[in-house]
Amino acid sequence: MAADPSAAAAAADPDGPDAVRLTWNAWPRSKVEASRCVVPLAAAISPVRSPESLASPPLPYPPLRCKPPCSALLNPFARVDFAAKIWICPLCFSRNHFPPHYAAISESNVPAELFPQCSTVEYLVAGAPGSPAPPPPVFLFVIDTCVIEEELEYVKLSMRKAVALLPEHALVGLVTFGTQVHLHELGFSDLSKIYVFRGTKEISKEQILDQLGLAGAGRPGFPKMPQQPGGPQINGMHPTAMAGVNRFLLPVSECECTLSTLLDELQPDQWPVETGNRAIRCTGVALSVAAGLLGACMPGTGARIIALLGGPCTEGPGMIVSKDLSEPVRSHKDLDKDAAPHFQKAVKFYDGLAKQLVSQGHVLDVFASALDQVGLAEMKVAIERTGGLVVLSESFGHSVFKDSFKRIFEGGEQTLGLSFNGTLEINCSKDIKVQGVIGPCTSLEKKGALCADTVVGQGNTTAWKMCGLDRNTSLTVFFDVSPSERSSQPGHQNPHLYIQFITSYQHSEGQMRIRVTTICRKWVDGSTNTEELVEGFDQETAAVVLARYISLKMEMEEEFDATRWLDRSLIRLCSRFGDYRKDDPSSFSLHSNFSLFPQFIFNLRRSQFVQVMCYTPVVFSLEEILALLILAFSLSQVFNNSPDETAYFRMLLNCESITNSVAMIQPSLISFSFDSPPSPVFLDVASIAADRILLLDAYFSVVIFHGMTIAQWRNMGYQNQPEHQQFGQLLQAPHEEAQIIIKGRFPVPRLVVCDQHGSQARFLLAKLNPSATYNSAHDVAPGSDIIFTDDVSFQVFCEHLQRLAVQS
Numbered sequence: 001m002a003a004d005p006s007a008a009a010a011a012a013d014p015d016g017p018d019a020v021r022l023t024w025n026a027w028p029r030s031k032v033e034a035s036r037c038v039v040p041l042a043a044a045i046s047p048v049r050s051p052e053s054l055a056s057p058p059l060p061y062p063p064l065r066c067k068p069p070c071s072a073l074l075n076p077f078a079r080v081d082f083a084a085k086i087w088i089c090p091l092c093f094s095r096n097h098f099p100p101h102y103a104a105i106s107e108s109n110v111p112a113e114l115f116p117q118c119s120t121v122e123y124l125v126a127g128a129p130g131s132p133a134p135p136p137p138v139f140l141f142v143i144d145t146c147v148i149e150e151e152l153e154y155v156k157l158s159m160r161k162a163v164a165l166l167p168e169h170a171l172v173g174l175v176t177f178g179t180q181v182h183l184h185e186l187g188f189s190d191l192s193k194i195y196v197f198r199g200t201k202e203i204s205k206e207q208i209l210d211q212l213g214l215a216g217a218g219r220p221g222f223p224k225m226p227q228q229p230g231g232p233q234i235n236g237m238h239p240t241a242m243a244g245v246n247r248f249l250l251p252v253s254e255c256e257c258t259l260s261t262l263l264d265e266l267q268p269d270q271w272p273v274e275t276g277n278r279a280i281r282c283t284g285v286a287l288s289v290a291a292g293l294l295g296a297c298m299p300g301t302g303a304r305i306i307a308l309l310g311g312p313c314t315e316g317p318g319m320i321v322s323k324d325l326s327e328p329v330r331s332h333k334d335l336d337k338d339a340a341p342h343f344q345k346a347v348k349f350y351d352g353l354a355k356q357l358v359s360q361g362h363v364l365d366v367f368a369s370a371l372d373q374v375g376l377a378e379m380k381v382a383i384e385r386t387g388g389l390v391v392l393s394e395s396f397g398h399s400v401f402k403d404s405f406k407r408i409f410e411g412g413e414q415t416l417g418l419s420f421n422g423t424l425e426i427n428c429s430k431d432i433k434v435q436g437v438i439g440p441c442t443s444l445e446k447k448g449a450l451c452a453d454t455v456v457g458q459g460n461t462t463a464w465k466m467c468g469l470d471r472n473t474s475l476t477v478f479f480d481v482s483p484s485e486r487s488s489q490p491g492h493q494n495p496h497l498y499i500q501f502i503t504s505y506q507h508s509e510g511q512m513r514i515r516v517t518t519i520c521r522k523w524v525d526g527s528t529n530t531e532e533l534v535e536g537f538d539q540e541t542a543a544v545v546l547a548r549y550i551s552l553k554m555e556m557e558e559e560f561d562a563t564r565w566l567d568r569s570l571i572r573l574c575s576r577f578g579d580y581r582k583d584d585p586s587s588f589s590l591h592s593n594f595s596l597f598p599q600f601i602f603n604l605r606r607s608q609f610v611q612v613m614c615y616t617p618v619v620f621s622l623e624e625i626l627a628l629l630i631l632a633f634s635l636s637q638v639f640n641n642s643p644d645e646t647a648y649f650r651m652l653l654n655c656e657s658i659t660n661s662v663a664m665i666q667p668s669l670i671s672f673s674f675d676s677p678p679s680p681v682f683l684d685v686a687s688i689a690a691d692r693i694l695l696l697d698a699y700f701s702v703v704i705f706h707g708m709t710i711a712q713w714r715n716m717g718y719q720n721q722p723e724h725q726q727f728g729q730l731l732q733a734p735h736e737e738a739q740i741i742i743k744g745r746f747p748v749p750r751l752v753v754c755d756q757h758g759s760q761a762r763f764l765l766a767k768l769n770p771s772a773t774y775n776s777a778h779d780v781a782p783g784s785d786i787i788f789t790d791d792v793s794f795q796v797f798c799e800h801l802q803r804l805a806v807q808s
Contacts, residue, residue, distance in 0.1 A: 015659075026535070027521060037526065044474055046472070047475065055120070059113065059124065063113070064113075066092060074111075078090055136170050140249070141172070141308070142306065144177060149267075154396035179315070180271075181197040187255075199316045201317075202285070209296050249297055284316050287353060309375075313346075313374075322342075330343055354386060389468075420469075422465070423464065424501065427502070428500065429494070438552055441458060442466075443460065457552060474656055474657050496520050498518060534593055539596050544665065570601045571801065587806070608645070608649050670695040670697075673693070688785045690710070693707065694707075696767060699749060770791050
């Protein structure tokens with residue numbers, strides 16, 4: 001059943017021109033047949049992927065909408081009567097008249113949105129004459145000062161680089177916090193002016209604005225406050241909000257020197273920390289102050305709160321652990337037993353903060369750099385619902401933080417294309433219902449006839465808010481088949497189904513745009529036409545959709561057994577679509593469109609998304625095994641992810657593209673050797689050889705693994721000798737490939753360079769199929785390796801799968 005790994009290599013653009021990938025590209029007509037497909041009917045869409053991928057430049061006129069309640073936009077699948085100047089909507093079959101400015105339309109003169117290759121188009125939303133210019137982007141930095149001086153210096157260095165990369169018209173603000181919260185008034189340049197907030201208790205938005213003198217912001221009729229001359233003038237803004245902008249949020253061009261001086265003077269929190277206690281850190285109050293300030297000054301404008309956190313919140317709202325070091329930070333075991341006293345209260349606080357930020361249209365980004373947990377598990381709701389970025393690293397001096405932080409401000413080819421204030425609307429054929437969305441968005445509660453009874457993720461709506469999104473942002477939309485009585489009758493069946501995604505957003509350059517993607521797929525009779533179903537199966541998308549689905553169920557259902565659910569689903573799928581003779585496992589085979597799917601599920605079962613809280617086999621190098629034996633440690637101890645790590649992994653899984661998500665589930669492995677050019681090899685321990693270099697891309701980390709002989713030659717310096725230039729090139733090749741991977745990814749992955757039998761070899765061994773273990777060491781080829789584990793290998797997994805599938 002194992003397929004050649006090269007068969008999984010995607011095309012240059014696997015998402016296609018529409019940036020939409022479906023689990024099934026041919027859909028069964030009935031609910032029963034849809035349930036027999038096992039894998040849900042779902043689509044993964046990247047709403048604002050790079051505009052260079054579009055077949056047409058942005059269109060400088062507004063789109064045409066179908067009459068309510070459909071409201072679908074004109075697209076290439078519409079039927080057009082050029083003589084009568086009428087177009088028929090393919091989703092609801094309504095007849096719509098073209099407006100007067102389309103009078104010149106004809107078969108030889110059609111607008112771009114009707115071109116067959118323009119199933120995705122983008123419209124520029126022009127403002128009315130005399131309307132204000134697009135507002136500048138806003139970046140409010142929230143810096144944790146409860147860190148050691150060395151870490152704070154790393155933060156200062158990264159901040160200076162970030163400010164230098166920002167456009168001069170961008171507005172910036174600064175909040176620092178430790179035991180107390182300090183809001184810096186950048187507009188008061190004569191001396192350092194700071195507003196101080198206590199971190200011991202929750203503070204309302206009204207109290208924050210009252211203390212800042214912004215209590216009237218947003219209230220009609222509030223008297224004007226004096227504005228500082230030379231400050232930024234943003235048309236249409238309330239005078240009180242304008243005054244707040246002039247005081248706390250200034251263009252980079254006006255406050256760069258002031259900001260640089262503040263960073264120079266910034267010191268670690270001076271509040272004394274008693275022996276046996278943690279630092280007093282009021283993260284929740286700091287984020288509340290930041291959200292309140294932006295809500296008063298820049299409501300509805302693209303703005304980001306960028307929080308740099310160095311440890312857990314220990315005081316006030318959002319607290320995840322007490323100051324006493326004898327109380328450990330909550331673990332998965334604590335959460336499972338409801339023994340985390342602060343968890344639910346903190347989640348409730350961040351849920352309220354998420355609602356506030358979404359209503360304001362603002363984004364929360366979190367860069368957590370600490371050896372301990374900082375509270376990402378509690379913050380997940382606020383980060384994900386606002387479409388924020390998240391990066392988890394060990395230190396502010398680590399390349400994962402430094403390079404990732406720099407990336408969000410870079411332009412050119414490296415730009416992330418950060419966009420703001422997005423909304424996604426979905427229209428579809430009448431026989432299709434929308435169950436919900438998994439990803440970085442919030443429901444706008446737009447209920448209607450297209451909402452399904454079964455809810456997955458953010459459901460009971462056909463519209464969602466995305467405060468922040470970028471070129472890599474991906475959402476998973478789940479659908480249900482609900483045929484009407486009329487459409488089930490012979491002669492009334494439409495052979496095609498249509499789904500339209502409408503994304504309105506504020507482009508990174510400031511202007512509003514509308515991107516419209518309309519896709520067309522075939523209906524098939526699943527009971528009699530299995531071949532078309534099989535031909536339309538996308539196994540990569542299916543694996544990612546299942547991973548996102550079970551991650552959601554593991555969060556929402558306490559007793560959910562992900563491993564058993566995956567096993568049963570795979571058995572049902574193979575029994576349904578496999579080719580075999582009943583009760584004869586040796587006759588079992590799968591179509592090429594399914595051949596990699598068992599591998600994906602096997603690796604998903606072993607991944608960090610499923611193995612969250614269980615006794616898992618531990619992978620050690622031979623040196624570590626000996627060391628552990630000497631120290632009398634047991635190899636059966638529990639090695640789990642922390643709740644913060646689990647939240648981090650799930651947030652990235654839910655928002656990344658299919659290609660990147662596949663790398664998280666099943667890493668790619670490339671071999672470099674003298675005998676052959678770089679080529680993919682099986683993700684198996686048998687791929688290790690003494691004279692081979694392996695490059696592992698596991699998304700969160702990139703590993704360069706040197707075989708034993710290669711490492712010995714390198715240590716002897718052969719690469720520096722003129723007669724061994726080829727060896728030097730062999731050593732350099734995986735590093736160059738690794739840099740290409742790292743350069744194109746956010747967050748920047750961790751680079752690990754290790755040798756066979758070295759301590760860090762575990763980063764590779766933990767991802768490999770254990771085809772050779774301590775039980776089969778006698779069968780291992782010279783120069784290869786074994787894994788100390790009782791996990792079943794992929795071969796054994798497939799044998800059991802074949803036996804069970806042919807019995808069903």
